[in-house]
Amino acid sequence: xxxGRVLVVDDEPDHGLTxxxxxxxxxxxxxxxxxxxxxxxQACQQTYDVAILDLRMPGRDGLSLMHALRRGQPSLRVIxxxxxxSPTTCxxxxxxxxxxxxxxxxxxxxxxxxxxxxxxxxxxxP
Amino acid sequence: xxxxxxxxLADQIEAICANASARLTGRAEFAGDQRHLAAALSTLAAALxxxxxxxxxxxxxxxxLALGRDDGDPCRGYGRVQLLLDVLxxxxxxxxxxxxLGSEGKEASxxxxxxxxxxxxxxxxxxxxxxxxxxxxxxxxxGS
Numbered sequence: 001x002x003x004g005r006v007l008v009v010d011d012e013p014d015h016g017l018t019x020x021x022x023x024x025x026x027x028x029x030x031x032x033x034x035x036x037x038x039x040x041x042q043a044c045q046q047t048y049d050v051a052i053l054d055l056r057m058p059g060r061d062g063l064s065l066m067h068a069l070r071r072g073q074p075s076l077r078v079i080x081x082x083x084x085x086s087p088t089t090c091x092x093x094x095x096x097x098x099x100x101x102x103x104x105x106x107x108x109x110x111x112x113x114x115x116x117x118x119x120x121x122x123x124x125x126p
Numbered sequence: 127x128x129x130x131x132x133x134x135l136a137d138q139i140e141a142i143c144a145n146a147s148a149r150l151t152g153r154a155e156f157a158g159d160q161r162h163l164a165a166a167l168s169t170l171a172a173a174l175x176x177x178x179x180x181x182x183x184x185x186x187x188x189x190x191l192a193l194g195r196d197d198g199d200p201c202r203g204y205g206r207v208q209l210l211l212d213v214l215x216x217x218x219x220x221x222x223x224x225x226x227l228g229s230e231g232k233e234a235s236x237x238x239x240x241x242x243x244x245x246x247x248x249x250x251x252x253x254x255x256x257x258x259x260x261x262x263x264x265x266x267x268x269g270s
Contacts, residue, residue, distance in 0.1 A: 026236075087201040094201070094254040100247060102208070109219045109239060110212040110246065116236075117243030 004049035004119040005029040009039040009065065010081070011057045015104065019052060019081075022108045023115060036060040036068075043069050048076055049122040050115055054104075055082035055089065063096055070097070075125060077118040081106060131222065131234050132179035138221040139175065143167045145220075146213045155206050166193055166207070170214055174241065181237075183244045190245040191252050200256035204249050211249075215242045 006028055010016030013034050020030045031046065033039035036057055051069055053062035060068070066078045080093040083104040093101045100114055135142065146167050150156055156163045173189035176182070190207050197203025219235050226234045 085205060087199060087205060090205060090253070091201040094204075094250055098250075100250045101204075102212075103205075107212040107216045109215045109235075110242065113215060113239035113243035114246050115243075116239055117247050120243075121247075 002116070002119040002123040004122055005031070005046065006115060006119075007031050007033065007039060007042065007046075007048045007051045007069075009033045009036065009051065009057070009062070010054040011035060012054070015054075018105075019111065022111055026112060026116065028115065028119070036065045039065060040068060043072055047073060050077045050079065050118045052079045052081060052111075052115075055080050055093070056084065063093060063098075066096070066098060075122070077122060079111075079114060079118070127230075127234065127237065128179060128181045130226065131237060132175050134222055134225045134234075135171075135175045135178060135218060138225075139171050142214070142217045142221050143171050145217045146171075146210070149213050149217075150209060153209065155202075155209060163210075166210055167214065169193065170207075170210055171218075174214065174218060174238075177241045178238065183241045186241050187245040187248045190249055194249050194252050195256075200253045204253040207249055208246060211242060211246055215239070 006023055008016050008019045008030060010019070011034060016032050016034065020032050023030045031042055033042055036059060051066070053065055055062040062080050070076050077099045078097070079100045079102060080098045081102050081104045082089060085103045090101045099118055102111065147164060150163060151160065169189055170186070173186045177185035190211060194200065194203040194207045197206065218238055222234050222238060223231055
């Protein structure tokens, strides 16, 4: 897998830490934030290749956070996760610029596959 | 390695599809559509074997995109095919792990994920492009 750094943001720490553990199997550097505010603070200190954002969070939803993160890191690839999938939210997420939209809990192998592909894309882009 | 992966998957294709079908049968996305589910799984599994044998991720991506295009609503199609790929990925990796062990098994699993990742991202691109060309319904629901 290409090198890179991933930010996982989820207000449910159990789920977020599970995602981090899944990705850690591939020796990817993964940071975890339990709130959008925490995520924005971490993104001020660190550049990320991929962000995995829960869609429904208190205060700021995952799409709003995606736009906020991209203001500082325009090439950031984003995967949106949701426990409440629907064609409408899928359409909104993808047309607003998410690279992928996945249902929670996501299949570990699928998530690893998707993150590997996004990191490979990121490593090839200027 | 490519031939080995393809052979393991081909040898276990019936079990992989049966397990995947059992996991998806209760899903609302496939309710009342079991024949479609079986046919789509079979198509994707065959494409996965071809992709593995020739080390050509495009084989799987093309099959997934064709299934996604068949759906009138690109985002509903995305969700359905995405689910199929998720489960097919899990079952295929499990099948590989039972046969290919140790470091060779890890390499085989990584190669398999390397075939599935582009297909999943390609589906998202298809949904995005089709929707931007003409969304089937107005309005947006956020924050779910």
